[in-house]
Amino acid sequence: MSRQPNDAPPPEGVFPPTEAMLAQPVPLAEQEAQAERLRRVWASPKGWRILSDVNNTSVGVWYALTCLFFMLCAGVLALLMRVQLAVPDNDFLSADRYNQFFTMHGSAMMFLFAVPLFEAIAILILPSLMGARDLPFPRLSAYGYWCFLIGGIFVLGSVLFDAAPKSGWFMYPPLATKQGGIGADIWLLGLSFIEVASIAAAVELIVGVLKCRPPGMRVNLMPLYAWYVLVVGGMILFAFPPLIAGDFLFEMERSFDWPFFDPERGGDPMLWQHLFWIFGHPEVYIIFLPSIAIAAMIVPTAARRPIVGYSWIVLSAVGTGFLSFGLWVHHMFTTGLPSMSIGFFSAASEAVVIPTGVQLFAFVATLMVGRVRMIPPMLWIAGALAIFTAGGLTGVMVAVAPFDWQVHDSYFIVAHLHYTLFGGMIFPVIGGIYYFYPLITKKMMSPRLSKWAFWLIFTGFNLSFMPMHLTGLKGMPRRVFTYPSGLGWDWLNLVSTLASFIIAAGFAVFVWDLLRPKARQGDPERNPWQAGTLEWTHDVPGEDWGVRSIPYVNTRYPLWQQEKLVERMDAGRFYLPDAADGERETLVTSVIDGRPLQVLRVATTTWITLVAAALTGGAFIFPTFHWYWPAGISGALAVISILWWLWTSTALIPAKETKDVGLDLRLPTYVSGSGAVGWWAMWITMLGDSTAFASLVFGVFFYWTAGADFPPEGADHAAWPWSLMALGLLTASWALMLTARGANRRDRTGAARLCLCLAPLLALGGGAAMLAAVMLPDMEPTSHVYPATMWGLTIWTLAHVGAGVIMQLYALAGLVFGRITPRYDAPMWNVTLFWHFLALTVLVTTAVTAGFPRML
Amino acid sequence: MQDKPHRSQEQEFSEERSSLWRITFGPLVWAVHFVASYAATAAFCAKWPEPETHIDLLRLGVGLATLVALAAIGWLGWLAWRQWDFLDDHDYAHADGNSEDRHEFLGHAAFLLAVVSFIGVVYSGLPALFAGSCR
Structure with missing residues (x-):
C-alpha cells in the first residue's frame, strides 16, 4: 500500500534487533535515571486518591475483590436455601423469600461473579503476560469497574429490602412480566448496566491481545491465555447484545405495556427464552474458557515443559467459541419446538464436546510427558479436571432430548450445572489465584491452607452435589421452597445441606489465606514456580510501571527459551526503557507478527471515569422507580462527562511526530484510521x-x-x-x-x-x-x-x-x-x-x- | 524495517498475505449451515401449507445444504492442509519466531477447525435423516 498524504510516518530503523545490539550493556547511571523517570510517570496516587487510579494492576485488584465479595454474598444465600431444604416441610424461609434467594443466587453468581471475574483477572494479568505497560484504554477499564460496582450493589442490595427479583435467574415471562413490585425492573436495568462493563472489557481485552503484544510475539507464540481471552472477548460481543436487546423489549413491556411477550396482543413469551439463551448458553463458555485458560498456563509450569498440542488448544478455544452458539435451544427442549429443530441443537450440543474435550486431553498429555511437580495450584487444576469431566458427561446426557424431557427442571440439572461451573470455573480460578498471587501481591499463599481448602471444598462439593443427581432422578423439581416427607428425598437433601457447610468451611479457609496479613512474610522468589512465561519477569518488590523495558520475544516460553531475557529487561536494554517526556506509553504492534508500529500514549489517573460511571448508573437505576426525568438528566450529564473525558485525553496531538523507542527504532506517536x-x-x-x-x-x-x-x-x-x-x-x-x-x-x-x-x-x-x-x-x-x-x-x-x-x-x-x-x-x-x-x-x-x- | 529472511519462501509468508479471520472460515460455514437449517425448519413448519405431508421437501433441502457445506469445508480444509504443509517438514509444533512457523501454524489451526466444523455439519445434517418431523 502506498503512503497517502498526511499518513503517519512509517517506523524507521532496525527490527528485529540483532544479538549484538541486545548484548550491548546500558550504563548503570543511565539505568537508574531511566528507572526513576518511569517510576515517577507510572506512580499510583496515594491515600484516598488511589480511587482515581486507572492502572490495570489497581483496577484489576478492586475488580477481583468486588467479585469475591459478591460471590460470598451469593454463597450465603445458597447456604440459607440449603438450610431451608434440609428437612421436609421446613419453615425457615418463606416461599417468597426463598424465591428471591434462588433468583439472586443465580443472577449474582453469573452476572456479579463469574463473568466479571474473568474481566478482572484478564485486566489484572494480561498486560504482564504480554510484557505490556498497561492495556490500551486504562480509563475504559476503570469506567467498566465503577459501572460494575454501582450496578452490583444496586442489584444485590435489593435482597436486603425484600425487593429482589424472584422469578428465577432467567426471568421467564409471563411470570416476570406480570410480577408486581420492582424486583424484575432491578434485574433488567441493573444487569443491563453491568453488561456495559462487560462490553467495555471485551473491547479492551480484544484490542489488548491483538495490538499490544511485545515486539516479535507472533500469533503462533502468544500465551494460550491470550488466545482464550481473544475468543471470549469475541463471544461477549455476540452473546451479551441479544440479552441487552431482550432487556430493552422486556423493560418496554413492564414500563409502557408494549406487548412483546403478551400472547393476547400477538406477543410471544418464547422470544424472551430465545434471546435469553442465545446469551445464556454461550455465557457458560464465556465463564468456562478463561478459567480453563488459567489451567493452560499452570499445566506447563507444573509439568516443567511447553504445552503439548498448542495448535490443538487453539482449535479447542476457537471451535468451542463457535459451536457454543448452536446450543441455546437445549434449554428449551420441553417447549414444543419441531423435533427437527430440537435435533439441530441436540447435534450441536454433542459436537461441542469434541473441542471441549480436546483441550483436556492436551493438558493430560502435557502432564504425561512432563516431569510433574505437585505445586499447590496444580492440585486445584487436577480437581477441576475431575469435576468438570463429571459435569461434562451429564451434559452429554441432557443434550439428548428424550433424556432431557425426563430430568428438565429437576435437581439433576442443578447437579449438572454446578459440576460444570465448579469444575470449569471455581476450581481453576482458585488454582489461578494461588498461582498468580505472588505476581499480584508479591507475597505467597500458604501451601498447607491450600490443601485444607482444597480437600474441604472438593469433598464438600461432591457430597453435596453428587446426591442431587439422584434427588433429581427421584423427581424433585428445582426451585421449590419445601417438599413433603416420604418421597425418598429426605436424607438426600439432608446430606446435601450438611455437605454444603463443608464447602463453606473450605471457602472460609481459602478467604482467610487470601486476605490474612502477610506483612511479616519476606519477599517471595521472583519466579516461585519456575514458569516460562513473561509475567514472571515482574519486579519484587512491586513497581507500578508494568515492565521495566518491553522485551523482544521470539519464543513461546521466553523465560525458558531466551537467554538473559530478564537481565536485559531489568537493565532497560529492550524497548521503551525510559519516560523522557513524562508520559505513560506502551507499544502497539501488528496483529499477525507483532511488528512494532506505534508508541501509544496511555491515559493517566482521573476522576472522570468514576463520575461518568455514577451518572451512567443514574440513567439505568432511576427508571426502576419510574423517575424518568432524573434518569434523563443523569444520562445527559453522563454523555457530557464522557465527551469531556474523550476531548481531554484521547487522540491528543503529540509534541513529536516520532519517538526513539530504543534499539535503534523510531516509531510514530499518532496513527489514525485502521491502524489506530x-x-x-x-x-x-x-x-x-x-x-x-x-x-x-x-x-x-x-x-x-x-x-x-x-x-x-x-x-x-x-x-x-x-x-x-x-x-x-x-x-x-x-x-x-x-x-x-x-x-x-x-x-x-x-x-x-x-x-x-x-x-x-x-x-x-x-x-x-x-x-x-x-x-x-x-x-x-x-x-x-x-x-x-x-x-x-x-x-x-x-x-x-x-x-x-x-x-x-x-x-x-x-x-x-x-x-x-x-x-x-x-x-x-x-x-x-x-x-x-x-x-x-x-x-x-x-x-x-x-x-x-x-x-x- | 523487515523481518530477517530465514527462508527463501519469506515472500510467500509475508504478514500482508495472512489473516486471523481465515482460521474461522470453517466454523463460519458451520454457523451459516446451522442457522440456515434452523431458520428453514422454523419457517417451513410454521408457514408451509400442510408441512407434515411435505416434510421430505425440507429434509431434502437440509440434506442438500449439508452436502454444500461439507464440500465448502472440505475445500477450506484442503487449502489449510496445504498451508500447514505437514508432509514437507513434519512440523506440528510451529514454536519458532519466524514467518514460516507462523504461516504453518495458521494453516494447522485452520485445518483442525475445518475438521471440527466438518463433524459439526455432519451432526447437524443427521436430524434431517432421522428426525424428519415438525411435531
Whole structure:
C-alpha cells in the first residue's frame, strides 16, 4: 500500500534487533535515571486518591475483590436455601423469600461473579503476560469497574429490602412480566448496566491481545491465555447484545405495556427464552474458557515443559467459541419446538464436546510427558479436571432430548450445572489465584491452607452435589421452597445441606489465606514456580510501571527459551526503557507478527471515569422507580462527562511526530484510521451493537413465524414515503461525513467544516422523518406486538442517530478548535466508522419497517 | 524495517498475505449451515401449507445444504492442509519466531477447525435423516 498524504510516518530503523545490539550493556547511571523517570510517570496516587487510579494492576485488584465479595454474598444465600431444604416441610424461609434467594443466587453468581471475574483477572494479568505497560484504554477499564460496582450493589442490595427479583435467574415471562413490585425492573436495568462493563472489557481485552503484544510475539507464540481471552472477548460481543436487546423489549413491556411477550396482543413469551439463551448458553463458555485458560498456563509450569498440542488448544478455544452458539435451544427442549429443530441443537450440543474435550486431553498429555511437580495450584487444576469431566458427561446426557424431557427442571440439572461451573470455573480460578498471587501481591499463599481448602471444598462439593443427581432422578423439581416427607428425598437433601457447610468451611479457609496479613512474610522468589512465561519477569518488590523495558520475544516460553531475557529487561536494554517526556506509553504492534508500529500514549489517573460511571448508573437505576426525568438528566450529564473525558485525553496531538523507542527504532506517536487502537475499539463496539440490533430484527421474523396475525389483518404500516425520506437524509448525512474526512485529509479544512455543519442537520431531519413514519399512521404500540416491534426498531435506530449527531458535532468542534488537523484526524475516522454501521442500521430498519410487512 | 529472511519462501509468508479471520472460515460455514437449517425448519413448519405431508421437501433441502457445506469445508480444509504443509517438514509444533512457523501454524489451526466444523455439519445434517418431523 502506498503512503497517502498526511499518513503517519512509517517506523524507521532496525527490527528485529540483532544479538549484538541486545548484548550491548546500558550504563548503570543511565539505568537508574531511566528507572526513576518511569517510576515517577507510572506512580499510583496515594491515600484516598488511589480511587482515581486507572492502572490495570489497581483496577484489576478492586475488580477481583468486588467479585469475591459478591460471590460470598451469593454463597450465603445458597447456604440459607440449603438450610431451608434440609428437612421436609421446613419453615425457615418463606416461599417468597426463598424465591428471591434462588433468583439472586443465580443472577449474582453469573452476572456479579463469574463473568466479571474473568474481566478482572484478564485486566489484572494480561498486560504482564504480554510484557505490556498497561492495556490500551486504562480509563475504559476503570469506567467498566465503577459501572460494575454501582450496578452490583444496586442489584444485590435489593435482597436486603425484600425487593429482589424472584422469578428465577432467567426471568421467564409471563411470570416476570406480570410480577408486581420492582424486583424484575432491578434485574433488567441493573444487569443491563453491568453488561456495559462487560462490553467495555471485551473491547479492551480484544484490542489488548491483538495490538499490544511485545515486539516479535507472533500469533503462533502468544500465551494460550491470550488466545482464550481473544475468543471470549469475541463471544461477549455476540452473546451479551441479544440479552441487552431482550432487556430493552422486556423493560418496554413492564414500563409502557408494549406487548412483546403478551400472547393476547400477538406477543410471544418464547422470544424472551430465545434471546435469553442465545446469551445464556454461550455465557457458560464465556465463564468456562478463561478459567480453563488459567489451567493452560499452570499445566506447563507444573509439568516443567511447553504445552503439548498448542495448535490443538487453539482449535479447542476457537471451535468451542463457535459451536457454543448452536446450543441455546437445549434449554428449551420441553417447549414444543419441531423435533427437527430440537435435533439441530441436540447435534450441536454433542459436537461441542469434541473441542471441549480436546483441550483436556492436551493438558493430560502435557502432564504425561512432563516431569510433574505437585505445586499447590496444580492440585486445584487436577480437581477441576475431575469435576468438570463429571459435569461434562451429564451434559452429554441432557443434550439428548428424550433424556432431557425426563430430568428438565429437576435437581439433576442443578447437579449438572454446578459440576460444570465448579469444575470449569471455581476450581481453576482458585488454582489461578494461588498461582498468580505472588505476581499480584508479591507475597505467597500458604501451601498447607491450600490443601485444607482444597480437600474441604472438593469433598464438600461432591457430597453435596453428587446426591442431587439422584434427588433429581427421584423427581424433585428445582426451585421449590419445601417438599413433603416420604418421597425418598429426605436424607438426600439432608446430606446435601450438611455437605454444603463443608464447602463453606473450605471457602472460609481459602478467604482467610487470601486476605490474612502477610506483612511479616519476606519477599517471595521472583519466579516461585519456575514458569516460562513473561509475567514472571515482574519486579519484587512491586513497581507500578508494568515492565521495566518491553522485551523482544521470539519464543513461546521466553523465560525458558531466551537467554538473559530478564537481565536485559531489568537493565532497560529492550524497548521503551525510559519516560523522557513524562508520559505513560506502551507499544502497539501488528496483529499477525507483532511488528512494532506505534508508541501509544496511555491515559493517566482521573476522576472522570468514576463520575461518568455514577451518572451512567443514574440513567439505568432511576427508571426502576419510574423517575424518568432524573434518569434523563443523569444520562445527559453522563454523555457530557464522557465527551469531556474523550476531548481531554484521547487522540491528543503529540509534541513529536516520532519517538526513539530504543534499539535503534523510531516509531510514530499518532496513527489514525485502521491502524489506530481507537478505530479498533469503535469497530469492536459496533460489532457488538450490531448484534443487539440483529436480535431485534430476529424478533420481527420470529413473530412472523410464531404467530398467524403478524402483521394483523388490515393493520396500518409505517408510512413509506417518510421512511424513504429518512433513508435519503440519513444516507446523505453519512456521505457528508465521509466527504468531510476525505476533504480534511486533503487539507481542504473549509469544505470539511461545511460538510460537518450540514451533516448533523440532515441527520436530525432524517431522524424526524423516521419518527413520523411510525407516528402518523395508526400504530399504537400498546395495541399489538406488530406496531410495538416497528416502534422498537425505530427507537433503537433513533438513539443511534442521536449518538451519530453528537459524534459529528464532536468532530466539527475538533476541526474548529484545532483538536483535529489534516494530519491528526483519528476522531474523523472513528466517527465515519460509526456512521458506516449507522447507515447499515438505517437501511435495515427502513427495509424491515416499511418494506417487509407489505410483502407478507 | 523487515523481518530477517530465514527462508527463501519469506515472500510467500509475508504478514500482508495472512489473516486471523481465515482460521474461522470453517466454523463460519458451520454457523451459516446451522442457522440456515434452523431458520428453514422454523419457517417451513410454521408457514408451509400442510408441512407434515411435505416434510421430505425440507429434509431434502437440509440434506442438500449439508452436502454444500461439507464440500465448502472440505475445500477450506484442503487449502489449510496445504498451508500447514505437514508432509514437507513434519512440523506440528510451529514454536519458532519466524514467518514460516507462523504461516504453518495458521494453516494447522485452520485445518483442525475445518475438521471440527466438518463433524459439526455432519451432526447437524443427521436430524434431517432421522428426525424428519415438525411435531
